Amino acid sequence: MNKVTVVGSISTDFVVTTLFRPKVGETVAGEQFNTSFGGKGANQAVAAARLGAQVNMIGAVGTDVFGDKLIENLIKNNINVGNVERVTGIESGSAHITISNNDNSIVYIAGANDELSSDAIEKAMDVIRNSDIILVQNETSKEIVEKVINIAYELKIPLIYNPAPARAVDQEMLEKVTYITPNESEFKMLFPGLTLEEGVKKYSNKLIITLGSRGVVFNNSNETVHVPACQVKPIDTTGAGDTFNGALAYALANKMSLEDSLKFSNLAAALSIQKFGAQGGMPTLEEMKGNHNYEVKWNIE
Structure with a gap:
């Protein structure tokens, strides 16, 4: 039981490095240029798939050559792309990064x-069901995010909402999500006036704040629990949060407890930052099991 559906970018x-x-x-000389596959939705889908989840991706790309390559990459990572739309006349999504x-x-x-x-969401209902x-994350429209949240709530399917990049969230939507995973800055924007302690207590077993x-x-209904990160020397932290969320979806789909799922996800994120690229360092389950921080009691086959 590890069917993960990702709706996102x-x-x-x-x-470019300069x-x-x-x-x-002004024009300056750069040092390096490279391209890589990204988008928070695709990153999280790849993270879950690398661990062995059966992943369905729901999203959209253009009919340009970049759209072709993006779909090829998802297929290469064993992700079902039957619900990835090809949009005519609109370019595929891109991020232009200067370092x-x-x-x-x-x-x-x-x-x-x-x-x-x-x-597109309606057409994917069999997969969602x-x-x-x-x-789901915030790199698609608010309308789509809320539609997916409402569907999951009505069907009683657990949903992780990664509110990145941060934007205002209706209280009604917060009540309907199963888990919400902001980082510290996103938490402060979403819950102004609340301390971390107050926030996780108010949304016990729902609000999970990532602290890098x-x-x-998080709060387990009795107390606030701090799940420490696995200490490693980082090479490239790009995609660590997406790795965490994809691993969390995989762990919860495998019926692990929330605290164990967070430990598992922390390990996946730690391994991911020891290689370059958002998707390049995302670990396989075999790599997870080969690490001394992996716990046999997790019992994942």
Whole structure:
């Protein structure tokens, strides 16, 4: 029982590394350029699939060459793309990243991701209905996110809502999601006036706040629980949060307890940051089992 459905963005990352960030009207020489597959939805789908989940992706790409490559990559990672729309006349989503002095600036173009339609969700109802868990983020329209949340709630299917990038969330939607996984800055934007302790207590067993290298925190209805991160030397932290969410979906679909699922997800995220690229470092289950932090009691085959 590990059928994971991901509704979200599918994009290409274009990354330039330069010593000097150009000023307005200026041209500077860059050091490196590379492209990689991205989009929070696709990243989380790949993370779950690498671990062995049966993943269905619901999203949209353009009819351009980038859309072709994005779909090829999903298929290569054993992800079902039967519900990925091809949108005519709109470019595939992209992120244009400039890295200088270990800092980055990003221009994100949603492109076809913003064209994911309500009809596409309706067409995917058989897949959604047979899901063990659903994963959704904020790189598609608010209308689509809320539609998926409402469907999951009505069908009583567990849903993880990763509210990234952060935007206002209706209280009614929060009541309907099973789990919500903001980082600290997203938490502060979504729940102004609440401390972390107050937030997780108010939304016990629902609100999971990721703290980067410090792990995650949640409330189990009795107390606030801090689940520490696995300490490793990072090489590239890109995609760590997406790895965490994909692994969390996989673990929960396998009926692990919430606390064990968070430990499992922390390990997956730790392994992911020891290689380059958002998807490049996402671990397989075999790699997880080969790490000394893997717990035999998790009993995942």
